[in-house]
Amino acid sequence: MEQTVNNPLEASSAYNFAYLDEQTKRMIRRALLKAVAIPGYQVPFAGREMPMPYGWGTGGVQVTAAVIGPDDTLKVIDQGADDTTNAVSIRQFFAKTANVATTEKTAEASIIQTRHRIPEKELREDQILVYQVPIPEPLRFLEPRETETRKMHALEEYGLMHVKLYEDISRHGHIATTYAYPVMVDDRYVMDPSPTPKFDNPKMDMMAALQLFGAGREKRIYALPPYTKVKSLDFEDHPFEVQSWKDECGMCGATDSYLDEVILDDKGNRMFVCSDTDYCSERQDAGHRGPQHHDQPLGTSHSNGKAAE
Amino acid sequence: MTRSHEPLLRVSDLTMMYGDRVGCRNVSFELRPGEVLGIVGESGSGKSTLLRSISAQQEPTKGTVEYHTRIDGIRDIYQMSEAQRRLLMRTDWAFVHQNARDGLRMNVSAGANIGERLMAVGDRHYGNIRNAAENWLDKVEIATERLDDLPSTFSGGMQQRLQIARNLVTSPRLVFMDEPTGGLDVSVQARLLDLLRGLVHDLNLAVIIVTHDLAVARLLSHRLMVMQRGEVIESGLTDQVLDDPQHAYTQLLVSSILQN
Numbered sequence: 147m148e149q150t151v152n153n154p155l156e157a158s159s160a161y162n163f164a165y166l167d168e169q170t171k172r173m174i175r176r177a178l179l180k181a182v183a184i185p186g187y188q189v190p191f192a193g194r195e196m197p198m199p200y201g202w203g204t205g206g207v208q209v210t211a212a213v214i215g216p217d218d219t220l221k222v223i224d225q226g227a228d229d230t231t232n233a234v235s236i237r238q239f240f241a242k243t244a245n246v247a248t249t250e251k252t253a254e255a256s257i258i259q260t261r262h263r264i265p266e267k268e269l270r271e272d273q274i275l276v277y278q279v280p281i282p283e284p285l286r287f288l289e290p291r292e293t294e295t296r297k298m299h300a301l302e303e304y305g306l307m308h309v310k311l312y313e314d315i316s317r318h319g320h321i322a323t324t325y326a327y328p329v330m331v332d333d334r335y336v337m338d339p340s341p342t343p344k345f346d347n348p349k350m351d352m353m354a355a356l357q358l359f360g361a362g363r364e365k366r367i368y369a370l371p372p373y374t375k376v377k378s379l380d381f382e383d384h385p386f387e388v389q390s391w392k393d394e395c396g397m398c399g400a401t402d403s404y405l406d407e408v409i410l411d412d413k414g415n416r417m418f419v420c421s422d423t424d425y426c427s428e429r430q431d432a433g434h435r436g437p438q439h440h441d442q443p444l445g446t447s448h449s450n451g452k453a454a455e
Numbered sequence: 456m457t458r459s460h461e462p463l464l465r466v467s468d469l470t471m472m473y474g475d476r477v478g479c480r481n482v483s484f485e486l487r488p489g490e491v492l493g494i495v496g497e498s499g500s501g502k503s504t505l506l507r508s509i510s511a512q513q514e515p516t517k518g519t520v521e522y523h524t525r526i527d528g529i530r531d532i533y534q535m536s537e538a539q540r541r542l543l544m545r546t547d548w549a550f551v552h553q554n555a556r557d558g559l560r561m562n563v564s565a566g567a568n569i570g571e572r573l574m575a576v577g578d579r580h581y582g583n584i585r586n587a588a589e590n591w592l593d594k595v596e597i598a599t600e601r602l603d604d605l606p607s608t609f610s611g612g613m614q615q616r617l618q619i620a621r622n623l624v625t626s627p628r629l630v631f632m633d634e635p636t637g638g639l640d641v642s643v644q645a646r647l648l649d650l651l652r653g654l655v656h657d658l659n660l661a662v663i664i665v666t667h668d669l670a671v672a673r674l675l676s677h678r679l680m681v682m683q684r685g686e687v688i689e690s691g692l693t694d695q696v697l698d699d700p701q702h703a704y705t706q707l708l709v710s711s712i713l714q715n
Contacts, residue, residue, distance in 0.1 A: 288560075301538045305575025309560070312567045312574065315581055316603050381581040 164211040164244040170194055174212035174367070178358060181369035186331030187299070188282050193365035203236060204362030206259050206278030213274060213358070214240065214257055219247045221255035226263035226404065226421030233261070252424050262325075264346040266403045266425040269355035271372060277340050279361035282368065284328045284338035304336045307379055315384055324389065330377045337368060337376075344378065345388045345404045351376040393418040396438030398429035461523060463488045463629060463661050464509070469518035471504050477685040478504035482518070484680065484690070488628060489659040493676030493693060495666060495708070501685040502665045503633060509663065510550060510631045511540050522629070545575055549622035553634040555614035558621070559606045565592065565617055566602045572625045591620040595650060612643035616650065623654065630655075632664040636671055648674050669712055673697055681705045 162168065170192075177191035196204040214220065220240050224232040228250040236259060237248050249255050252265040259276040269275060285295045288306045298306070307328050314322045327344035331337045339347060340359060350357065350370060357370040370376065380386040394401045396408075396417035403425055405418040417438045420426035435441055462485040471478035479501035486492055494502050507513040509520050511532050520532050525547060532540060544550070552558040560568055569588035570578075578584055589599050595616040597609075606614055615635065622630065635651065636644040652675060655662055666672055672679055673693055680690040681702065689702040700706045 288563075297537075301541060303541065303575065305571060305577075308574040308579070309563055309567050309571050312570055312581065312584065313563050316564055316566055316585070380579075382579050383582050 161243045163216070164214050164240065165197075166194065166208065166211045170208075171212045174208055177367045178209065178212065178369060181358070181367050182356070182371050184335075185370055185374050186335030186337040186368060188366040188368045191365055191367050193362050196362065198235070198239075200363040201280065202232060203259070203261060203278035205360030205364075205367075206261075206276050206362075207236060207239070207360075208362060209276050209358050209360035209367065210240065210257060210259050211244075213276070214244055214246060216244070216246065218256045219249050219254055221249050221252065221258045221424075222260075223258065223263060223265070223422075223424075224261040225406070226265075227423045229423065250424055251428075252422075262341050262343065263404065263421055264342065264349045266420070266422045267428075269353060271354045273355040275353075275355050275357045277342070277357065277359045279338075279340040279359045279366070280363070281326070282338060282340070282359065282361040282364050282366040284326075284336050299335060302334070304330075307336055308381070311379060311381065311384075315381070321380065321384055321386070327386075328379050330379060331370065332375050333377075336379070343389065343404060344386075347376070347378045347386070348388065391418060394436055395420045395426060395429075396436045398426045398434045398439075399436040400426065400429055400434070462486060463490075463523050464663075465519075465521045465529070466509055467519050467521070469505070469508055469515050469520065471501075471508050471513070472516045477501070479508070479682070479685045482687055484687075486629075486661050486663065488661050490678065491655060491660075491662040491664065491676045493664050493666060493672035493679045494682060495669060495672050495679060496682035497708075498667060500682040502667075502682055504685075505682070506631055506633055506663065506665050510548065511544055525628075545572055546625050547627050547629065549625075549627040549630040551615075551618055551622055551630065551632040551635050553637045555606070555611070555618045558618040559614060561605065561607050563605070564603045565597070565606060565609070568606060568617060568621045569624050572621065576625060587624060591624050592617075594654070595620045596646075612639055612647060615639065615647060619651070619654070623658065623660075626658070628661060630660050630662045632662060632666075634666055634668075635664065636666070636668065644671075651675060669697065669709065681708065 174191055177189045181187065181189045193205065194208060196207055198204060220237065222233040222237040224230040227233060240246055241248050252267040256272065257274045257276060258265065261278045264275065283295055285298060285306055288310055289295050311321050325341050325343045326338050327347055329337050329339055329347060339350060352373050352375065354372055356372055359368045378386040391405045393405065395403060395405060397419050400420055403420045403422060406421045408417050408419055410416055464486040467483050469482045470480050482505055494505065496502050508515040514533050521529050522532050524530050524543065566585060566588040569591050570584040573584050573587060589602055592599050592602060597613055597616055606617055609617060636647055639647060648671060654660065664675055676693050679693045679696045680687050681696065683704045689696060689705045696705065697709055700709050
């Protein structure tokens, strides 16, 4: 049964609702259902060409297009920020093709598409988090053969994953993997949480929101249903730990969030700010102040640009 | 040497055909714990085909390969589930390749190479894994300060010894070796053979060693099988076969060794 969603609010009739045709969306939804049924398992899907280059979130955009409805409110973040190029263009894409409401507020969004970060604010059962994934296969860099990695997943042969962590410790004295840190999902599948910093790994565990992962170039979809057990791999004598910072956020004074380093000048001055812009501005609105906030009597002016990863 | 009456491995009537061509034909033998069996023959005689078939890498056209597993007793390896077979291959069995690069992970350190099998069977204590790796480096006569070096920085002989350490770390009972000394110079060969002989004796390993080098066969193996055109033409105790060859081809093989 093919049918075009007739959205009364549709702005541009040149596109079907949310850009993709209905048949494609059904195909993606089928893959999503399978992915939700087998948490952490990579489901192949017939990824389409999207009007943006690979690496810009074509996987995430297709997943969002398949799950979004006219009543949804969309938030898009890149490195935690709502105002970066990638986030702005994807938000505009859906505002134009689906005519949905968009927001920068985590609490107001029903769908959040993200490139790296999980919002600091705890997500709810009525929210969906969509990840853009560059390399879905956690075993890829150790085992280049796809046939072999599939077999390893099927037979739960995950010793190789620890070989990587072993190498980290023997070279750096600690597990130096800071992003795409491998996790065990529901005691069964080892999953790559994409370029998400390991700081956010604990948030994936038993999260109330549905988490969907889309890899456009590799044409894979995987998912974490609400309240799924997600455990970061580690050694008994080198347990998993998240990054920590000596500084607080320069703008809002937060000490519990993921901080970006911003270089202020060529004299070694720098500041740290929350990578989650919504979290930071909400705290500032509530009256929290960091040492480098405008209100503070400080001689140095600072740039608004985010430090690149 | 302890030898039980129960065979560790039993190969019955094994035939491997490549279309119309014979890989090996009607091979039967038994191997007991702690026993070293040499398979010799010229290239193309079916040695490697036979080794691949009995080491679960290539299912034979006909015949069975049965192995005495630690838990379930005698099992036909090709009737096991793939998961069981792969577990067997990386715990109770070992495979030493002719080219060490085929058996090593060249992009991770020597320590990680040795530790891989331990991690594969669920060892999750970094300190213990590292200690085991260090122990094994020492056993195969590689300086322990090379633990964090990549195998690509090792010499050919060291790579071969590292491959052996990596294989033996899970205390396998059966080791397959395909020309383990090929491509090494004579002095390195001698050292490696000496090491292998010691390990085989100390760990009571059963070994199937494929070689075209009769000197290697004489030094390591208790029993010998001579192959020609895919068939076993003569077998028996190593010294018996080499000192008193019966088959014309074996006589030719033995007499072709340079002697002075």
